[in-house]
Amino acid sequence: AQSVTQPDIHITVSEGASLELRCNYSYGATPYLFWYVQSPGQGLQLLLKYFSGDTLVQGIKGFEAEFKRSQSSFNLRKPSVHWSDAAEYFCAVGPHNTGTASKLTFGTGTRLQVTL
Amino acid sequence: EAGVTQFPSHSVIEKGQTVTLRCDPISGHDNLYWYRRVMGKEIKFLLHFVKESKQDESGMPNNRFLAERTGGTYSTLKVQPAELEDSGVYFCASSQEPYNSPLHFGNGTRLTVT
Numbered sequence: 001a002q003s004v005t006q007p008d009i010h011i012t013v014s015e016g017a018s019l020e021l022r023c024n025y026s027y028g029a030t031p032y033l034f035w036y037v038q039s040p041g042q043g044l045q046l047l048l049k050y051f052s053g054d055t056l057v058q059g060i061k062g063f064e065a066e067f068k069r070s071q072s073s074f075n076l077r078k079p080s081v082h083w084s085d086a087a088e089y090f091c092a093v094g095p096h097n098t099g100t101a102s103k104l105t106f107g108t109g110t111r112l113q114v115t116l
Numbered sequence: 117e118a119g120v121t122q123f124p125s126h127s128v129i130e131k132g133q134t135v136t137l138r139c140d141p142i143s144g145h146d147n148l149y150w151y152r153r154v155m156g157k158e159i160k161f162l163l164h165f166v167k168e169s170k171q172d173e174s175g176m177p178n179n180r181f182l183a184e185r186t187g188g189t190y191s192t193l194k195v196q197p198a199e200l201e202d203s204g205v206y207f208c209a210s211s212q213e214p215y216n217s218p219l220h221f222g223n224g225t226r227l228t229v230t
Contacts, residue, residue, distance in 0.1 A: 004158070036221075043120065044159075044207065044221035090159065103149075103172060104219070106159040 002027040004091050006107035014115050015083050021076040021110050023065075023091030032094035033074040034104065035065055039087040047089075050074065061085070086114045118142065120222035122208050128228045134196040137225045139208030141190070147171075147211045148191050149219065150183060154204040162206075165191060177202075198229045 003026045013019055025031060033050040048059025055067040065076045074091060088111045092104040121140040129135050141148045150162040162181070163173040167188035176183070180199070185191040195202050205226050209219040 041223065043223040044209075044219075046218045049218065092159075103161050103164060104151075104159075105161070106151075108156070108158045 002031065002093055002095070002105045004093055004105055004107035006089075006091055006110050008110045009108070010111045010113070012113040012115060013081050016080050019076075019078045019081045019085070019112070021089050021091075021112070023074045023076065023107060024072050025074065025091070025093045026072065027093055027095075030069070033065075033067060034092040034094065035059065035063070035074070035076050036090045036092060036106075037061075037087045038090065038109075044090065047076070081112075081114055083114045083116060086112055088112070120208055120210050120220050122206075122222035122225050124225060125223065126226045126228075128230065129198055130230055131200055132197045134194065135198055135227060137193045137195075137206050137208075137227070139191045139193070139222060141208070141210030142220055145210035145212055145220070146188065147213065147217075148185060149209040149211075150191070150193055151207040151209065152204050153207070153224075154201070159207065162193075195227070198227075200229050203227055203229045 005024045035047040036044040037047050038044050047063050048057045050057045050067045057065050063078050067074050088109045090109045091107040094104045123138045127135050146167050148165040151159050153159040161175040164171045165185045168185050182194045205224040207224045209221045211217045211219050
């Protein structure tokens with residue numbers, strides 16, 4: 001069965017500092033990979049996704065993620081964090097077969113706090 | 117375009133009562149999903165509609181949960197009777213296609229069973 005691990009429950013960074021959120025997955029083949037963000041009082045918003053091709057994926061709000069097959073990882077990065085990035089971040093995987101890519105398996109989330 | 121709308125945003129009920137959650141997907145999205153996040157845990161898939169048909173309901177916890185999508189538009193998720201472990205945030209999402217198409221999530225309904 002597929003699974004997603006986000007080892008960091010809570011991370012605090014200073015505004016302007018760089019950020020890396022970790023995500024490891026377990027899946028028998030190459031999955032679809034996603035990062036979602038949930039700001040307070042909001043729904044989940046898709047930041048970026050990896051389906052195939054270039055392993056470095058650019059997303060919205062200045063985020064990027066790199067798929068590393070050898071490490072089964074899909075870490076999210078941002079070079080300079082803004083206070084508005086404070087939110088909860090979720091990594092998710094979807095099966096790589098047509099028709100069920102949206103049946104996602106999520107990690108437990110990483111809550112990001114940004115200090116001024 | 118209007119996003120995915122969920123109602124109510126919060127619901128507090130007593131154990132044994134019935135609650136119905138509603139989701140209005142983005143217009144034209146045939147695919148509708150329900151997910152749930154129990155406190156502190158991961159967000160889990162419940163079920164997937166294609167129009168009015170249940171494509172996959174493998175994530176539904178038990179027969180106290182009933183999801184419907186009459187007419188292929190909005191969907192309801194009824195919990196009857198509610199138990200304490202049903203507390204959590206219920207998310208609805210929709211997409212144009214079941215694959216290669218991003219999920220658009222609603223803001224969720226926070227359900228508290230006391």
